[in-house]
Amino acid sequence: MDGVYGSLNSIHRQQDTICALATPPGIGAIAVIRISGKQTFTILSKIFVSARPGFDIFKAKGNRIYFGKITDQESILDEVLLSVFKGPKSYTGEDIAEISCHGSIFIQQKMVELILRNGARLAAPGEYTMRAFFNGKFDLSQAEAVADLIHSSSQTSHDLAMNQMRGGYSDEIKQLRIQLLDFASLIELELDFSEEDVEFADRSNMLELIGQLQKSIKKLIESFSTGNVIRHGIPVAIVGKPNVGKSTLLNAILNEERAIVSDIPGTTRDTIEDTIILDGICFRFIDTAGLRQSGDTIEAIGIERTYEKINQARMILYVFDVSETSIEEINESLLDFQQHIESGQKTFILVANKTDLLVETPKHFGTFVDLETIFASAKRKEGLSLISDLLVKTVRKNLLSDQTIVSNSRHYEALIKASEALNYTADGLIKGIPTDLIATDVRSALHYLGEITGQVSTEELLGNIFGKFCIGK
């Protein structure tokens, strides 16, 4: 990786023809090996023998499929389908060939070896997509979304990545940056005439513009915490006193929904967190067993930690034993609980569990405590779908209603830094500091916004981004 990203601007490396397995490793019916670069057809002319006599690979047309053999000297490695894409009408913008061969590991290895021997080099992770970026096929934020798309494991994380790949908030950021550029050019103009002490840029107009920019950036920054929970699972805490059936309830939900309990890459998963995908949305359940104890110091630390975890939750399922608890008790313990946690974007759902122990189901809890209340029997698996429906409905209403969601932590950091630089700028304008200092702050804001879409890029930045891709993309 270092070799490629350490010399990004080296025209030589960019002109190499690259090759990699594009399909997942392992045995399958077929595997696809991808070649991209100027030597693509020269390499194929040495190893591909078309089934059609007189075939000339250099005259092959784009977006066509050719049947033939891949041969190594005299011996046939495989019978393959060759898909040809002519640059610039291709994923990378270069000439591309995709060899669809039989999916044996042996053939996959030998095929790559053979292509390397004939003049290609192995592609670095994400190098195809990086070339697409360099050739203007995507902006940087779209390129990043390709990797997110490949690793998305639920409908919502998929939608987020797909939206970003198709443009997403790139355009919004580009627009913000253009407005800021107009502003910057006036400031730079003032610098040229600094000795004359003129003001081309009206200071109050400028402050107003910065205010508008900050408002848009703030909205994007705030969307990040939503984007983040969507990618890593929306944290849900199941809380309540001991023996009200919290674990039984969790297990019942997990089983009832034939949950896809998935390992999401990048999530720090301790064993006490379970993820479940309900209607395309990933939920991450937080264990609150720690709340059971109380008393001595060590246990108090445990409780403290549990509250910290609960504070991360977006939704709280507050469970009580409906057969043993009065309305007053619930109200009291709920108030007590709410005092221990931070208020904020949390949705409470009351679960009146153990309805199986009741003769008839009471109807008045919900209205009394002014929270959505679901009557359930975890033991008998009753009321579970009401709970999951309510979880999904709440998320759709509160989190997913906004179209523009920043889920990439790099973008988040760049937005924060751009916002800081704009704050300095506004502050400087108000205090009337020298124009050259203001210009520096504005340039800084422009830089960070430009980093998001790749209008400004450094080797280190690109290395960080594309190095995280899988090889072959």
Next chain:
Amino acid sequence: MDGVYGSLNSIHRQQDTICALATPPGIGAIAVIRISGKQTFTILSKIFVSARPGFDIFKAKGNRIYFGKITDQESILDEVLLSVFKGPKSYTGEDIAEISCHGSIFIQQKMVELILRNGARLAAPGEYTMRAFFNGKFDLSQAEAVADLIHSSSQTSHDLAMNQMRGGYSDEIKQLRIQLLDFASLIELELDFSEEDVEFADRSNMLELIGQLQKSIKKLIESFSTGNVIRHGIPVAIVGKPNVGKSTLLNAILNEERAIVSDIPGTTRDTIEDTIILDGICFRFIDTAGLRQSGDTIEAIGIERTYEKINQARMILYVFDVSETSIEEINESLLDFQQHIESGQKTFILVANKTDLLVETPKHFGTFVDLETIFASAKRKEGLSLISDLLVKTVRKNLLSDQTIVSNSRHYEALIKASEALNYTADGLIKGIPTDLIATDVRSALHYLGEITGQVSTEELLGNIFGKFCIGK
């Protein structure tokens, strides 16, 4: 599987449009989902939106690639490349589309679900190749080679499968069968005139033909044991007295050659067998630790078992300590060893180990014992490449010189049965038994030969063959 192969002749099932993931399961840059059947384009018309306005999937041309989106109602599942193949010019002989999408597991699952919801059913294992067989794209033995090719893990097993896929001994068997058919038709003709007691078929000519057929079939049958060892690894026993350095030698060979020690599917691999691929040939080393002990009954059983294993070996590396052993001793122990094992297709190689303990290397062992002798020091890793070169050379000379190798146990069994039926026929002809009995035996031979290439097939047979494929092929 039962559902498909239990009703192979059902025109209805054959007319279904089938769909499956064709690439290995898991995350990759891209994944390919394959659709085959009459409804292929109808299904695509519901879910594929071309990037080109006014595009009509029903007018799409074969062997072309189209860029567009796969959509589920309003929402975009992915941006894809669609490869179109028009029957009969396709793998199955039917209309085929291959959707090349981003390789996320989520997208792969949703894509297959979406296609199923729009009118396809999930393909059974090997169902694409089975359709290719039914549509006359391959004979049965070629179809089987596709599965072998996908699971081949060394150059030789790959070559074997590739040779079979491209025709191999199919033609030879078809030719044998045609000759037998001529013969059978004369016999059947005699049956029509049975009351007149005529002989259309000259008995001595018939016996001669059967003799020729048997000769060809015998050659194919004999090649099976070679085909089998090529697929599962050529068994090599490292034998010798205790402390001559057998294990050190094996480990040294394994390490020195940076061995690809692979798990070959279908091999019964106990922990005491190591496989190594040298120059594309898979070798399976047999541990002979059991030979160390001798004496009481239980140990004798161990020795017995070890000799059984050694008897499976095609090659024997006989190791001795060159620093402590005289020529006479070697000769004697070698003779003693050879008395304990079955003679046959075994190649002996003498390894004069521990040359590091000698002042100068003696040159005369080789000539004296009339076996290839290699001087080595397993400890110092000397002479190892000589050993592996000799192993490879010997295999190439003794096993791989013949082009026609039967490696499929089903073919082997059919050949054995055909041979038996021909024996009965010849026996009947000599003894002058009634023509109708001879006719039965000839039909039986025809049946078994026809089973190899699929000229004769039953549902059970096809179910057995294609059921072993992976889904998607």
